[in-house]
Amino acid sequence: MTASEAKAYYLTQPSAPGPEWARPVRQKALERFAALGFPTTHDEDWKYTSVEPLVKIPFAAGSGGDDGAERRIADFGVEDLTPNRLVAVDGRFSNRLARLGDLPKGVIACGLAQAMSAHRNLVEPYWTRIADYREQAFSALNTARAEDGIFLFVPAGVTLAPIQLLFISSAAEDGPTVSHPRCLVVLGRGSQATVVESYFGMRDEAYWTNAVTEIVLDDNAVFDGYKIQMESERGFHIATQEARLGRDAVFTSHSFALGAELARNDVNAAFVGEGGDCTLNGLYVTAGFQHVDNHTRIDHKQPRCTSRELYKGIMGGKSRGVFNGKIYVHAHAEKTDARQTNRNLLLSEEAWVDTKPQLEIHNNDVKCSHGSTIGQLDDDAVFFLRSRGLDLHAAIGLLTQGFANDITGRVKQAPVAEVMERKLSEKIDLMAQEKERW
Amino acid sequence: MLVIKNLHANVEGREILRGIDLTVNAGEVHAIMGPNGSGKSTLAHILAGREGYEVTEGQVLYQGKDLLAMAPEERAREGIFLAFQYPLEIPGVNTTYFLKAALNAIRKHRSQPELDAMDFLALVKEKTKLVEMDQSLLNRPINEGFSGGEKKRNEIFQMALLDPKLAILDETDSGLDIDALRVVAGGVNALRSPERAMVLITHYQRLLNYIVPDYVHVLSEGRIVKSGDKRLAQELEEKGYGWVEG
Numbered sequence: 001m002t003a004s005e006a007k008a009y010y011l012t013q014p015s016a017p018g019p020e021w022a023r024p025v026r027q028k029a030l031e032r033f034a035a036l037g038f039p040t041t042h043d044e045d046w047k048y049t050s051v052e053p054l055v056k057i058p059f060a061a062g063s064g065g066d067d068g069a070e071r072r073i074a075d076f077g078v079e080d081l082t083p084n085r086l087v088a089v090d091g092r093f094s095n096r097l098a099r100l101g102d103l104p105k106g107v108i109a110c111g112l113a114q115a116m117s118a119h120r121n122l123v124e125p126y127w128t129r130i131a132d133y134r135e136q137a138f139s140a141l142n143t144a145r146a147e148d149g150i151f152l153f154v155p156a157g158v159t160l161a162p163i164q165l166l167f168i169s170s171a172a173e174d175g176p177t178v179s180h181p182r183c184l185v186v187l188g189r190g191s192q193a194t195v196v197e198s199y200f201g202m203r204d205e206a207y208w209t210n211a212v213t214e215i216v217l218d219d220n221a222v223f224d225g226y227k228i229q230m231e232s233e234r235g236f237h238i239a240t241q242e243a244r245l246g247r248d249a250v251f252t253s254h255s256f257a258l259g260a261e262l263a264r265n266d267v268n269a270a271f272v273g274e275g276g277d278c279t280l281n282g283l284y285v286t287a288g289f290q291h292v293d294n295h296t297r298i299d300h301k302q303p304r305c306t307s308r309e310l311y312k313g314i315m316g317g318k319s320r321g322v323f324n325g326k327i328y329v330h331a332h333a334e335k336t337d338a339r340q341t342n343r344n345l346l347l348s349e350e351a352w353v354d355t356k357p358q359l360e361i362h363n364n365d366v367k368c369s370h371g372s373t374i375g376q377l378d379d380d381a382v383f384f385l386r387s388r389g390l391d392l393h394a395a396i397g398l399l400t401q402g403f404a405n406d407i408t409g410r411v412k413q414a415p416v417a418e419v420m421e422r423k424l425s426e427k428i429d430l431m432a433q434e435k436e437r438w
Numbered sequence: 439m440l441v442i443k444n445l446h447a448n449v450e451g452r453e454i455l456r457g458i459d460l461t462v463n464a465g466e467v468h469a470i471m472g473p474n475g476s477g478k479s480t481l482a483h484i485l486a487g488r489e490g491y492e493v494t495e496g497q498v499l500y501q502g503k504d505l506l507a508m509a510p511e512e513r514a515r516e517g518i519f520l521a522f523q524y525p526l527e528i529p530g531v532n533t534t535y536f537l538k539a540a541l542n543a544i545r546k547h548r549s550q551p552e553l554d555a556m557d558f559l560a561l562v563k564e565k566t567k568l569v570e571m572d573q574s575l576l577n578r579p580i581n582e583g584f585s586g587g588e589k590k591r592n593e594i595f596q597m598a599l600l601d602p603k604l605a606i607l608d609e610t611d612s613g614l615d616i617d618a619l620r621v622v623a624g625g626v627n628a629l630r631s632p633e634r635a636m637v638l639i640t641h642y643q644r645l646l647n648y649i650v651p652d653y654v655h656v657l658s659e660g661r662i663v664k665s666g667d668k669r670l671a672q673e674l675e676e677k678g679y680g681w682v683e684g
Contacts, residue, residue, distance in 0.1 A: 379489070380526055381526055383486075383487075383488050383510060384522065384526055384528070385536070385540075386514070387487070387488075387510050387511075387513075387514055387519075387520050388537075388596065388600065389544040390536075391543070392509075394539065394543070398536060399528070401530070402579070403530055404530070406530060
């Protein structure tokens with residue numbers, strides 16, 4: 001399909017209307033998608049990433065069938081990471097697959113469609129108001145098309161045991177499918193939650209995941225989030241995560257991007273109260289012909305907030321990575337303390353990375369820094385390890401793993417760290433073999 | 439154990455080694471001395487298998503095998519060890535984890551059973567004592583935040599752990615204060631054995647007050663220009679390198 005054919009195709013794709021109160025917003029979102037169309041590399045935000053491979057495939061709406069999902073969850077080694085879990089297949093909440101222990105009083109963990117009917121008062125003030133769809137075609141399409149999703153509410157003062165959110169694509173064999181997973185997390189004043197999101201497909205087919213996650217942190221709330229993107233090699237993953245931080249709120253996001261043929265991951269955080277603290281950690285590892293684009297934006301809208309960002313990329317084969325990180329310090333955000341670092345390791349001559357760290361500062365009384373590096377494995381280090389008896393493959397693997405270690409080392413949940421390290425070392429092992437051959 | 443015959447080597451088209459002949463037998467300690475740029479470190483690197491050197495003539499036999507045809511890791515597994523002049527810091531790579539992998543790769547090659555974590559730690563404990571090394575340093579990434587002396591001790595510790603047949607120490611004494619030098623030399627002396635050969639590469643005679651070599655060779659402009667016993671080192675100290683270069 002051409003871009004305009006694709007636009008027309010998705011504009012007419014049916015979806016359930018949802019509750020009455022949400023329809024005007026979804027209609028508006030559809031109109032915005034119609035006006036914006038798919039982005040091109042002429043758009044500054046999409047300069048390094050062409051969505052042409054995605055646009056030309058007609059993805060049918062996913063069926064949401066969850067047969068065999070249990071086994072797939074086990075295959076990915078994510079069945080026991082946390083005491084609680086919620087699952088959406090093709091964006092549709094699956095009651096059957098949810099596993100919830102004794103939740104503290106007042107906690108709501110359920111499907112988003114259900115929450116929109118039963119807890120409108122908790123959803124409406126935030127839904128679509130954190131992740132602005134008006135200038136983002138993919139978010140607009142998600143907003144218009146997402147029929148369901150996952151809703152998590154933690155009332156004031158409550159600490160919730162770690163919970164997993166699994167977003168699985170049914171990835172049917174009879175043709176490519178699309179899903180629009182949608183997630184809303186609302187943390188009350190002084191509450192605390194650890195959320196582990198995983199994205200993968202039921203089969204290693206071509207499919208498209210178009211996700212939006214909104215996270216609201218009321219004053220003094222603490223959110224520790226992990227996102228493990230393990231889509232199939234033929235999968236497409238476009239996702240936006242947006243967080244709004246109240247006064248003294250603490251938001252931490254760890255993004256691990258391992259899968260997909262084409263992935264674009266936006267993580268945006270905005271301080272709307274003083275004294276907040278935001279940490280964005282990211283690791284993207286690409287091989288073969290993969291393309292992974294990371295966009296982050298931190299809006300320092302209020303004084304005395306701190307942000308720390310470290311994204312690291314490892315690119316092998318003919319793959320391509322992108323990092324575009326923006327820190328925006330608004331005029332009255334004095335005493336902002338922001339630091340951003342992006343480091344990249346290229347394992348082959350044909351791998352490529354574009355890195356664009358950006359600071360935009362409209363206040364003089366701030367402490368801000370940013371920097372980025374692109375490097376290759378140090379030949380001297382490879383020789384040193386080999387001179388101690390390790391073969392070339394093991395030396396490359398060890399050094400590459402070493403490069404990633406300061407990101408994986410930041411994972412506070414031991415079972416999550418374990419699964420991350422395993423996935424990572426499997427992938428690095430393959431990449432080391434690829435490099436050794438090369 | 440090691441026979442070097444008429445070894446010529448270039449670096450980036452420039453001839454650095456111009457015909458080295460040297461034979462090292464098991465149990466012997468050889469010191470190779472020479473001024474800066476004489477080719478000492480080049481020789482050490484070629485023996486350990488570093489890339490970037492072009493051997494244009496001659497051969498090197500190690501235990502009767504063509505050493506130059508072997509990959510660096512094969513040499514290590516066959517018992518060659520190089521203590522580096524400038525040990526690298528390698529962030530993110532845990533020292534203990536790396537050494538266990540290295541030791542087990544070598545043990546596997548020698549058809550010895552691999553060590554489990556407990557046996558390995560016991561061995562580490564024993565060997566760190568030899569160089570008076572703080573064992574907690576091994577929980578850090580390789581050499582990260584180590585002082586110069588700690589890095590050199592770490593090299594000798596690795597040598598003790600990996601139990602080589604032929605150890606090549608490339609200017610292990612450079613940049614060490616006298617106390618550290620004594621500790622490092624003590625470690626080396628403890629590892630002298632009838633089965634093991636050592637080649638000490640050094641710029642200064644000072645090291646040889648602590649490690650007494652069986653043979654001393656003077657390298658100048660890529661050739662061994664003089665060989666003798668430990669008295670040669672004394673003579674060099676008194677007369678300077680100008681004596682042999684002239």
